Amino acid sequence: MNGKLIVFEGCEGGGKTTQIQQTDQWLRDQLGSSVPAILTTKEPGGTALGRSLRNILLDSRLEEPIAPTAELLLFACDRAQHVETFLKPHLKQGAIILCDRFTDSTIAYQGFGRGLDKNLIKQLNQIATVGLESDLTLWFDIEIEKGLARTQSRGKMDRMEKADLAFHQRVNQGFCELADQAGDRIIRIDANLSLQQVSLQIQTILTQYLLKWGFTL
Numbered sequence: 001m002n003g004k005l006i007v008f009e010g011c012e013g014g015g016k017t018t019q020i021q022q023t024d025q026w027l028r029d030q031l032g033s034s035v036p037a038i039l040t041t042k043e044p045g046g047t048a049l050g051r052s053l054r055n056i057l058l059d060s061r062l063e064e065p066i067a068p069t070a071e072l073l074l075f076a077c078d079r080a081q082h083v084e085t086f087l088k089p090h091l092k093q094g095a096i097i098l099c100d101r102f103t104d105s106t107i108a109y110q111g112f113g114r115g116l117d118k119n120l121i122k123q124l125n126q127i128a129t130v131g132l133e134s135d136l137t138l139w140f141d142i143e144i145e146k147g148l149a150r151t152q153s154r155g156k157m158d159r160m161e162k163a164d165l166a167f168h169q170r171v172n173q174g175f176c177e178l179a180d181q182a183g184d185r186i187i188r189i190d191a192n193l194s195l196q197q198v199s200l201q202i203q204t205i206l207t208q209y210l211l212k213w214g215f216t217l
């Protein structure tokens with residue numbers, strides 16, 4: 001049996017990391033031991049190589065700015081390692097994987113945000129993933145200012161979070177357009193609501209998809 005790849009996407013401070021942890025527990029409660037594994041991972045940083053790349057990519061005190069193309073290639077490098085050494089082997093064994101960010105982040109951030117060629121990014125995504133796509137992507141749609149205020153309230157902001165408001169607005173526009181084009185692969189979550197309301201939306205959608213995929217709840 002092939003597993004399922006469920007991706008959590010969206011702009012800064014949407015609550016993905018918080019909700020992934022809750023969803024992991026909820027899935028364990030729903031599915032028990034009927035699936036080989038329920039795993040949580042992220043990009044960048046889902047492998048040992050990825051954690052080193054993440055440190056570079058998010059470091060706000062680098063001696064020199066990272067050029068947009070170099071940034072794009074570092075995210076692609078992280079993904080290639082993640083897909084080959086973590087995602088594909090575990091999916092082959094039937095795992096359900098919850099992944100914090102995947103290919104749509106690169107189109108939104110490096111394509112819409114940095115203004116790099118989107119067709120080139122799609123080709124690069126294809127090389128890095130060897131064609132692996134999410135089975136379902138939950139897009140955490142949050143008002144930009146609200147999301148950034150949440151990340152600011154944590155204190156330290158990373159290199160990406162420190163980008164100007166116009167950058168984050170372009171990224172958000174990217175996610176809106178991707179969701180419009182993706183049909184039922186990308187589902188919108190209203191991330192402006194309370195933690196509990198966001199969890200409920202996720203559980204409702206996942207219940208529908210798990211049943212559609214043939215799982216017994």
Ligand code: T5A
Pocket residue numbers: 011012013014015016017018019042043044058075100101102103105106107109110150151154160161191192193194195196198
């Ligand atoms: N990136 C990534 C690219 O540019 N290209 C790529 O290809 C890829 C893969 C990753 C960065 O890299 C960029 C995008 C990112 O800038 P990251 O640290 O993984 O860096 O960044 P995020 O994924 O944005 O993680 P964040 O932690 O900043 O945001 P989350 O995970 O969406 O939010 P979360 O859960 O940490 O919550 C933020 C705060 O809000 C509170 C939480 O308690 C927390 O304090 N919160 C809520 N408060 C009120 N109501 C709710 N509903 C709340 N939900 C959470």
